[in-house]
Amino acid sequence: MRVVNEFVREEIRVSIFSWNNKYIVKFELGPMEQTFKLNETDILEEQDLENFFAGDFFEKVKVRFEEMGKSLRDQLENL
Numbered sequence: 001m002r003v004v005n006e007f008v009r010e011e012i013r014v015s016i017f018s019w020n021n022k023y024i025v026k027f028e029l030g031p032m033e034q035t036f037k038l039n040e041t042d043i044l045e046e047q048d049l050e051n052f053f054a055g056d057f058f059e060k061v062k063v064r065f066e067e068m069g070k071s072l073r074d075q076l077e078n079l
Contacts, residue, residue, distance in 0.1 A: 004046060010062070014053055025052055027061050032068045034061060 004016040004023070013028040023043060027034045036052070043049060051057065 004049070009053055009058070012061070012065070016049055023049060025049065027065075029065045030069070032065055032072070034064060034068075 001017050001019040001024075004018050006013070006015045008014070011029060015024075015026045015028070017024040017026070018040070021040050023038045023040060025036045025038065038049075
C-alpha cells in the first residue's frame with residue numbers, strides 16, 4: 001500500500017492510499033472513521049482527488065461525522 005498524501009483539514013485527518021488499483025480515501029475524526037474506495041481508472045490524475053477534500057463532498061463528510069458522534073454518544077449513555 002502506497003501513501004499518496006496525508007494532511008489535516010478542519011480537524012479531520014485525511015489519508016490517501018493507493019492499493020490494488022484503487023485509491024483509498026480515509027477521513028478520521030476522534031474515534032470515528034469514514035473510508036471511500038475509488039477505482040484508479042475513475043481518477044485521471046492524483047490531483048483530481050482534491051475534489052474530495054473541498055466543497056459539497058467534504059461538507060457531507062463533516063455532517064456524517066456529526067451524526068456518527070451523536071449515535072456513539074447516545075449508545076454510550078445507554079450502556
